[in-house]
Amino acid sequence: xxxxxxxxxxxxxxxxxxxxxxxxxxxxxxxxxxxxxxxxxxxxxxxxxxxxxxxxxxxxxxxxxxxxxxxxxxxxxxxxxxxxxxxxxxxxxxxxxxxxxxxxxxxxxxxxx
Amino acid sequence: xxxxxxxxxxxxxxxxxxxxxxxxxxxxxxxxxxxxxxxxxxxxxxxxxxxxxxxxxxxxxxxxxxxxxxxxxxxxxxxxxxxxxxxxxxxxxxxxxxxxxxxxxxxxxxx
Numbered sequence: 001x002x003x004x005x006x007x008x009x010x011x012x013x014x015x016x017x018x019x020x021x022x023x024x025x026x027x028x029x030x031x032x033x034x035x036x037x038x039x040x041x042x043x044x045x046x047x048x049x050x051x052x053x054x055x056x057x058x059x060x061x062x063x064x065x066x067x068x069x070x071x072x073x074x075x076x077x078x079x080x081x082x083x084x085x086x087x088x089x090x091x092x093x094x095x096x097x098x099x100x101x102x103x104x105x106x107x108x109x110x111x112x113x
Numbered sequence: 114x115x116x117x118x119x120x121x122x123x124x125x126x127x128x129x130x131x132x133x134x135x136x137x138x139x140x141x142x143x144x145x146x147x148x149x150x151x152x153x154x155x156x157x158x159x160x161x162x163x164x165x166x167x168x169x170x171x172x173x174x175x176x177x178x179x180x181x182x183x184x185x186x187x188x189x190x191x192x193x194x195x196x197x198x199x200x201x202x203x204x205x206x207x208x209x210x211x212x213x214x215x216x217x218x219x220x221x222x223x224x
Contacts, residue, residue, distance in 0.1 A: 004156075042198075042215050043157065102212070104149075104156030104157045106155060106156050107156050
């Protein structure tokens with residue numbers, strides 16, 4: 001296993017368009033997280049899954065954002081009607097259940113024009 | 114939610130020890146303290162975590178104050194590859210999984 005992968009690595013879109021990002025976690029990890037990071041800031045938690053169940057969503061996650069993990073493996077994050085303020089790095093991480101280490105992917109950089 | 118406070122930046126010389134401080138005065142009794150670092154254009158990388166006792170691994174040591182309101186990440190011999198933003202993080206709410214990241218400390222290492 002080569003770690004957490006994310007696709008695409010970069011996405012440029014026009015305001016108002018919908019975008020979808022994919023995250024493939026480490027195969028045996030049952031937890032999957034999405035974070036957003038803007039320039040000069042640390043990552044901000046968005047949501048997380050345990051297997052296919054979405055257990056927690058941040059207050060930051062507006063109703064334009066939706067995430068799925070249909071079979072408890074890969075996950076998708078969709079942003080509808082993108083706004084310029086959505087421009088950020090979207091990071092995915094996975095872990096085993098419990099307190100331990102989260103493994104982060106390289107991120108998807110979104111630019112909304 | 115508990116928050117962390119770190120210096121914005123620190124400098125070190127190569128091959129010298131580095132002590133990166135973090136204040137977390139509102140930490141809850143069961144919250145683990147996690148440290149991650151992030152190199153430019155990469156996702157964060159786990160460094161170490163602990164609850165009460167000091168912890169050591171191949172990357173670093175974590176010294177936790179007795180009252181748990183502060184901790185220090187110790188890099189024993191800084192290398193140029195250790196130049197990164199270091200984040201001290203705490204769990205979000207009651208969950209031990211989701212993490213709150215502050216702005217972190219940008220560590221520069223001089224040859």
